[in-house]
Amino acid sequence: MNKVMSNKWIIILYTFPALLLIAVLIVIPLILSGYFGLMDWDGIGAMEFIGLDNYIAALQDTKFWDSTLHSFLLALFSACSLIGYLAVALILASKIKGASLLRKIYLIPMLLSSVAIAQLWIKVYNPSNGMLNSILLGLGIDNPPAWLADPNIVLYAIFVPIIWQYAGFYILIYYAALKNIPESLIEAAKIDGATPLQIALKIKIPLIMNVFKVTIVLSIVGSLKYFDLIYVMTGGGPNGASEVMASYMYKLAFSSYNFGYGSAIGFLLLIITLIVTVIIRKLTVSKDEIQY
Secondary structure: OHHHHHHHHHHHHHHHHHHHHHHHHHHHHHHHHHOOEEEEOOOOOOOOOOOHHHHHHHHOOHHHHHHHHHHHHHHHHHHHHHHHHHHHHHOOOOOOOOHHHHHHHHHHHOOOOOHHHHHHHHHHOOOOOOOOHHHHOOOOOOOOOOOOOOOOOHHHHHHHHHHOHHHHHHHHHHHHHHHHOOHHHHHHHHOOOOOOOHHHHHHHHHOOOOHHHHHHHHHHHHHHOOHHHHHHOOOOOOOOOOOOOHHHHHHHHHHOOOHHHHHHHHHHHHHHHHHHHHHHHHHOOOOOHHHH
């Protein structure tokens, strides 16, 4: 068996189907996106080669840079929310009563589609009879805001359901990592007189730091290309106040039928995401990993 599995042709044979799928579903579409960005095309008719005009126009487009800023704000909020997820996971892993039930509750948003979550939070944010404004009125706050219609707060209002949607996913990752810590280390620390806070800060968190670094990359990269919930809730409005890079690309390509320009925006999104991923990797890599 070892001889068979060391044969490079056997390895190629087993990995070829997966590589083919990756090429067809990921690599080729990315190349085509960059190619279409060089064209003036409405997505249906004939294409006209215009070189880098679409890319230059994108770099001079204030709406593109506004949507980029919104995507980075979402990435920042998502990364900061990881601290809260970690805190919840630490509590659940400390053998509190009802931890099993709480884990199941936190996983509920993961079982719902983004469209269902968007419709749920549209009802919550409804300015006239939504649950949130009803609570604020009950607390004596007159004229509560129209959460999804106010350009000054709509972006932050959308961040809440996005963070809520992925809470269970990250809590589950942290919980699994914490459960893999040898119990003997925790017991030894308790014998030495360490408090639960000291155990969390000095033992548990350092031991799962590699997992935390991975989730930072996942949350930031996922936020930069986030699309569905924002598009369903606001469509990028009002007046572009909640527009992100992915929704702006979709509007250009499939609503304005400017497929060439939309493809250029999509390719720039890929480049920005790759650059951010490399930067995060450089910032989070440990000395041991560098030496390795």
